[in-house]
Structures are given as structure tokens and as C-alpha cells.
Amino acid sequence: MEQTEKVVNTKTNFQVKSRKSLLTPKNVPYVFIAPAFLLILIFTVYPVISSFILSFQEVRGLEKSFVGFANYSRLFQDPVFYKSLLNTFQILIVQVPIMLFLSLLIAVGLHSSMLKGKAFFRISYFMPAITALVAASIVFMILLDEHFGLVNYLLSFVGIEPIPWLTTPFWAKVSVILVMTWRWTGYNMVIFLAGLQNIPSELYEAASIDGASKVKQFFMITIPQLKPVFIFTVVLSTIGTLQLFDEPFILTQGGPNNATMTITLYLYEAGFKFFDFGYASAIAYVLVIITAIISWVQMKLVGDE
Amino acid sequence: MIHSKKISSKLGIYCLLIAGVVLSIAPFYWMLVGSSLPSGEIFRLPPKLLPGDYLAKNLQSLNESLGFAKIFWNSLFIALVYTLVSTLISSMAGYAFAKFKFKGKNLFFFIILCTLMIPSQVTLIPLFEMMVTFNWLNTYQAIILPTLASPFAIYLMRQNMKSVPDSIIEASRVDGAGELKIFFTVILPVTRPAMAAVAIFLFMSQWNSLLWPLITLNSKEMFTLPVALSSLIGMARIDYGQLMLGTTLSTIPIMIFFLLLQKHFISGILGGAVKE
Numbered sequence: 001m002e003q004t005e006k007v008v009n010t011k012t013n014f015q016v017k018s019r020k021s022l023l024t025p026k027n028v029p030y031v032f033i034a035p036a037f038l039l040i041l042i043f044t045v046y047p048v049i050s051s052f053i054l055s056f057q058e059v060r061g062l063e064k065s066f067v068g069f070a071n072y073s074r075l076f077q078d079p080v081f082y083k084s085l086l087n088t089f090q091i092l093i094v095q096v097p098i099m100l101f102l103s104l105l106i107a108v109g110l111h112s113s114m115l116k117g118k119a120f121f122r123i124s125y126f127m128p129a130i131t132a133l134v135a136a137s138i139v140f141m142i143l144l145d146e147h148f149g150l151v152n153y154l155l156s157f158v159g160i161e162p163i164p165w166l167t168t169p170f171w172a173k174v175s176v177i178l179v180m181t182w183r184w185t186g187y188n189m190v191i192f193l194a195g196l197q198n199i200p201s202e203l204y205e206a207a208s209i210d211g212a213s214k215v216k217q218f219f220m221i222t223i224p225q226l227k228p229v230f231i232f233t234v235v236l237s238t239i240g241t242l243q244l245f246d247e248p249f250i251l252t253q254g255g256p257n258n259a260t261m262t263i264t265l266y267l268y269e270a271g272f273k274f275f276d277f278g279y280a281s282a283i284a285y286v287l288v289i290i291t292a293i294i295s296w297v298q299m300k301l302v303g304d305e
Numbered sequence: 306m307i308h309s310k311k312i313s314s315k316l317g318i319y320c321l322l323i324a325g326v327v328l329s330i331a332p333f334y335w336m337l338v339g340s341s342l343p344s345g346e347i348f349r350l351p352p353k354l355l356p357g358d359y360l361a362k363n364l365q366s367l368n369e370s371l372g373f374a375k376i377f378w379n380s381l382f383i384a385l386v387y388t389l390v391s392t393l394i395s396s397m398a399g400y401a402f403a404k405f406k407f408k409g410k411n412l413f414f415f416i417i418l419c420t421l422m423i424p425s426q427v428t429l430i431p432l433f434e435m436m437v438t439f440n441w442l443n444t445y446q447a448i449i450l451p452t453l454a455s456p457f458a459i460y461l462m463r464q465n466m467k468s469v470p471d472s473i474i475e476a477s478r479v480d481g482a483g484e485l486k487i488f489f490t491v492i493l494p495v496t497r498p499a500m501a502a503v504a505i506f507l508f509m510s511q512w513n514s515l516l517w518p519l520i521t522l523n524s525k526e527m528f529t530l531p532v533a534l535s536s537l538i539g540m541a542r543i544d545y546g547q548l549m550l551g552t553t554l555s556t557i558p559i560m561i562f563f564l565l566l567q568k569h570f571i572s573g574i575l576g577g578a579v580k581e
Contacts, residue, residue, distance in 0.1 A: 023483060023484040023485060024484075025405075025478075025484065026407075028401070028405065028484040029401035029402075029405035029407040029410070030401075030407065032397040032398060032400055032401035032405075032488070033397070033398045033401045033402070033413060035394040035397065035398075035454070036394045036395060036397065036398040036417075036454040036459055037398065037413060037416075037417075037454070039394070039450065039453050039454035040416070040417060040420055040454045040456065043428070043432065043435075043450060043451040043452070043453075043454070044420045044423075044428055044451075044454075044456075045416065045420065046431065047427070047428035047429075047430075047431035047432050047435070048420075048423060048427055048428060050431035050434075051427050051428065051430055051431050054430060054431065106322065106325055109318050109321065109322055110322065121322055121326060122571075123563075123564070123567055124326040124329055124330055125325065125326065125329055126563075126567075126571055127329055127330060127333065127560075127563070128329055128332075129574055130509070130556075130559050130560065130563045130570070130574065131333075131513075131556050131559070132512070132513035132515075132530070132531055132555060132556070133513065133515065134513070134515050134530075134531040134534050134535055134552075134555075135336075135531075135534070135552045135555055135556050136332070138534060138538070138548060138549075138552050139332045139335065139336050139549075139552060140332070141538075142339070142347065142348075142545060142548075142549070143332065143335065145348065147348075148348035148349070148350060149348075150335065150352050153350050153351065153352065182328070182329070182332070185329075186329060187574070187575070190571055190575065191575060239424075242424070243424055243425075243426060245515070245516055246515050246516070246531075249515070249535070250535060250538060264426050264516070267426055267429070268429075268516065268519075268520075271429060271430050271433070271520075272433070272520055277430050277434070280429075280430050281427075281430050281431075284424075284426050284427040284429070284430065285427065287424050287426055287427070288423060288424060288427050291422075291423075291424050292422075295422065
């Protein structure tokens with residue numbers, strides 16, 4: 001109510017003082033959202049709808065014809081598509097927990113021990129997060145070379161045989177996970193660090209007075225207090241991983257034997273290598289549905305709080 | 306006894322943290338060294354740990370094979386224009402959503418929030434068709450326009466604009482300032498930190514973007530840095546010296562900015578998730 005009154009007031013003021021202006025308090029919000037909103041309508045809303053229609057069509061050159069659910073039924077019989085789904089989820093399930101565990105560990109280490117040079121550590125750990133995924137993938141592609149890479153060279157000192165990082169299905173996935181972890185651990189660490197700094201110190205003081213050990217304090221105070229931050233990082237990493245593209249595209253081009261084929265990489269190949277637009281749109285919509293389901297589940301989990 | 310135990314555990318944490326720093330930083334050092342070595346030397350074991358004298362030669366061949374100066378310019382121009390315009394229009398929209406009441410506001414905002422949740426991959430195919438229809442393949446606008454209105458930036462600016470007190474807007478109106486003047490001289494100056502964070506976020510996402518430019522750009526002289534680098538990998542004989550130098554040159558400018566503005570940078574890249 002208060003706000004409406006204010007708007008009415010300003011309107012009279014405005015009309016008295018500047019009659020010539022084309023912008024009035026009544027139209028100004030529309031003018032201000034117009035550029036952004038028109039761009040979103042043209043370049044996001046229209047394509048989202050168009051893509052949905054396309055997923056029920058077959059595109060041959062300039063000809064489009066409706067084929068019902070043919071693209072989808074083809075998709076569900078396509079072993080490569082299943083593989084891309086499986087790969088994406090395997091990477092998700094292994095990479096996200098490892099990375100978040102490391103991030104939390106570093107954040108707690110930095111936060112708890114009153115270290116000197118905290119700023120230095122924070123900058124250093126954050127550094128990978130400023131590099132392009134393409135750049136990170138290129139550097140690791142060279143580091144992970146089976147015969148002449150630095151990583152295998154260093155591993156040879158502890159007696160480990162050369163690992164075929166990029167050329168066998170299992171290790172190729174490990175390599176993708178490695179690059180993702182290098183790139184994103186510091187990023188999540190900084191989020192955790194901020195979360196840790198927001199926990200009121202009185203909680204710890206009270207616990208110390210009650211005689212709770214450091215370990216107990218960590219599990220009884222730190223972990224529960226960090227829960228919202230934790231959920232945030234899980235949601236962010238999950239959505240990012242579902243859209244994984246750059247790393248496998250550069251490191252392994254989806255190989256060997258489709259071991260690092262991801263949903264987005266497969267969409268890219270269907271759309272822009274084979275120009276199978278209907279099929280690619282169906283893949284895109286499966287991605288939308290998966291993302292929606294996972295977001296819904298995660299929202300439910302948060303909602304319980 | 307207790308004291309020395311404390312010191313040794315602190316030392317242990319220090320060592321682990323420093324090991325982590327080495328793992329984070331070493332690839333950068335390796336990249337720098339590699340860019341000054343000829344292709345063959347990069348794969349020599351034991352590895353060279355000091356820079357070589359091949360930097361100029363790598364730069365020359367990089368320029369010959371890619372026209373690197375033009376590619377660097379493409380990336381810079383696209384990212385700068387994109388950042389400036391996108392920051393401005395998302396601030397405008399954020400301001401309208403935060404400080405005005407108008408018909409359809411909730412609907413408009415709901416649509417924008419919806420687009421925030423949808424994976425952008427879904428737009429790729431129709432956008433590509435659109436670019437073909439407009440004859441926009443291999444143009445700057447094809448890269449800049451589709452993501453110019455960032456729902457995320459709008460959302461962030463709205464959140465920040467909300468904390469601007471209504472009274473200063475009222476006061477300017479009473480003084481007879483026009484709406485545009487209020488926006489540019491009252492609102493924007495007080496939300497500068499948020500704008501800086503949004504601008505850094507937008508710049509980085511454009512500078513590092515691969516998938517969409519890869520789809521729309523196929524002529525060499527229009528390539529952006531990530532597309533150009535990925536094209537080097539596709540070559541039959543990869544020149545690793547060139548590749549390392551290209552990677553270095555695409556990373557160094559960002560690194561310098563980061564070291565200069567690190568607080569803004571961290572909150573920018575985290576998309577305002579962390580308040581500094």
C-alpha cells in the first residue's frame with residue numbers, strides 16, 4: 001500500500017516539473033525492462049519453444065516434417081545416447097563429492113588454524129577458476145600424455161607404470177574428472193570459506209565452555225551451519241556437470257569408444273556434425289527434463305528444512 | 306608438550322595447504338615455460354623447468370597459422386561490447402523490477418526466472434537456424450546478441466537495487482530530475498560494486514565461452530580465442546609450442562586483472578554468491 005501511494009505522489013510531482021520528457025513514471029519501468037525483455041523473448045523464449053516443436057520434426061535440408069515421437073523413440077534405442085547419460089552421471093557421482101570434500105577440507109584448514117598469509121592461499125587456490133576450460137583442458141592434455149607427459153614422469157619415481165590417461169575408457173573419464181576438480185575446487189572452497197566466516201563465533205565459544213572437543217564442534221556446529229552453503233554448491237556443481245562439454249571436447253573428443261561422450265557433446269555432434277536438428281532438439285529436451293527433475297528433488301530436500 | 310603438539314599440527318596443515326597451492330599453480334608455470342619452448346622440447350623428459358628462447362618463434366608461427374592478433378582482438382572486442390551493454394541493460398531491468406510497481410511486473414519477472422532455470426543448450430539449434438536466416442554466421446552480433454540479456458545479471462542487479470533507499474529516489478524526483486537522470490546519476494553510482502561484480506562475471510563468461518562461438522564461427526579470421534585454440538587441436542600435426550603460447554596469451558590478461566582486482570573478481574566470478 002505504501003508503495004502505491006509513493007508512486008502516485010511521484011507521478012504528480014513529475015508531471016508538474018518536467019512535461020517535455022518522453023519518460024513518465026508510468027512508462028519508465030516498461031522502457032527500462034524493454035531491451036532486456038525483448039532480447040530474452042527473441043533469443044531465449046522463442047528458441048525454447050521452437051526447439052520443442054523441432055523435437056517432433058525431421059529436418060532434411062530446408063524441409064521439415066512432423067514425425068511424432070520418432071526422435072524420442074529413436075533416442076531411447078540409441079546406445080550412444082545411453083552411454084552419454086551414463087557417463088555424465090558417473091562423472092557427476094564421482095567428481096562432485098570428491099571436489100566438494102577437498103574444497104571443504106581446504107576451507108576448514110584455512111579458516112581454523114589462524115594461518116598467516118590467508119589472502120595468498122585464497123588467491124592461489126582461486127587461480128584455476130579464472131582460466132578458460134579450454135585452456136585448462138589443453139594444459140592437462142599435454143601433462144597427461146601417456147609417454148611424454150609430466151604426470152606419468154613424476155609417477156614413475158614412485159614406481160607407477162605409465163598410465164594411459166587419455167587413451168583408455170576408464171582413465172579418460174578419470175582425466176576429465178581430474179581437470180574438472182582442478183578447475184573448480186578453489187571456486188567452491190571460496191564459497192565454503194565465506195560460509196565458515198558467517199558462522200557466529202559465540203556458537204563455538206559456548207561449545208568450548210561446555211567442554212566439546214574440536215572434532216565434536218566440527219560435526220555439531222560447522223557441518224549443520226554450512227548446510228545451506230553445501231546445498232548451494234551441490235546444486236551449482238550438478239547443473240554444471242549435466243552441461244559438461246568443453247573438457248571432454250578438448251581432452252578426448254568424447255572418446256575413446258565414447259567413454260567421455262556427454263549429453264551436451266552428443267547434442268553438439270547430432271546437431272552440428274550430422275545436422276540432425278530434430279534429433280538434437282530431442283536430446284536437448286531430455287536434458288531439460290533431467291535438469292528439471294534434479295532441481296525439483298534438490299528443492300524438495302531444501303524445502304524440508 | 307601440548308604447545309609443541311599444537312605447533313606440529315599447524316605445521317602439518319601448512320604443508321598440506323602448500324602442496325595444494327603447488328597443484329593449483331604448477332600447471333600455470335608449466336604453461337608459461339611451454340610457451341617459450343619448441344614443440345619437441347615440451348615433451349622432453351626430464352622436463353625443462355626453465356623458459357627457453359623460442360617465445361618469439363612460437364609467436365611468429367602462431368600469427369602465421371591463425372592470425373593471432375586478429376583473434377585476440379575479436380575476443381577482446383566481443384567481450385568488452387558484450388560486458389558494457391549487458392551490464393547496462395541488466396541494471397536498467399533490475400532497477401525497474403526493484404523500484405517500480407507496474408502491470409505485468411510479476412509475469413515479466415517470472416518469465417525471466419524461468420529462462421534462468423532452463424539449460425541454454427536447448428536454444429542452440431533454433432538459434433543457429435536464426436543466425437543462418439539472418440545471414441549472421443561469422444559475425445560479432447551472432448556471438449554478442451543471443452546471451453546479451455543475462456537473466457542471472459538481471460536477477461543480481463534487482464537484488465542489489467532493492468537495497469537502494471527509496472528516499473534518495475524520491476528526493477531527486479522532488480528536485481525535478483528526469484527518470485533517466487535519476488538512473489544514471491543516482492542509482493548507478495550507488496550500485497557500482499554490484500555492477501563491477503556483474504561486469505566481471507559477464508566478461509569472464511564471454512571470454513571463456515566455447516560452445517556457441519564454435520557453432521557460429523567457421524572462418525578463421527572471426528574466431529575467438531577458445532575456438533581458435535580448439536581448432537589447433539584439430540590439426541593433423543599439433544604444434545604444441547604454438548598451442549601453449551596461445552593458451553598462455555588467452556590466460557595472462559585475465560590473470561593480471563585478477564591479481565589487480567582480486568576481491569571484486571572473486572565475488573564477480575562467484576556471481577555475487579559470496580559477499581565480500
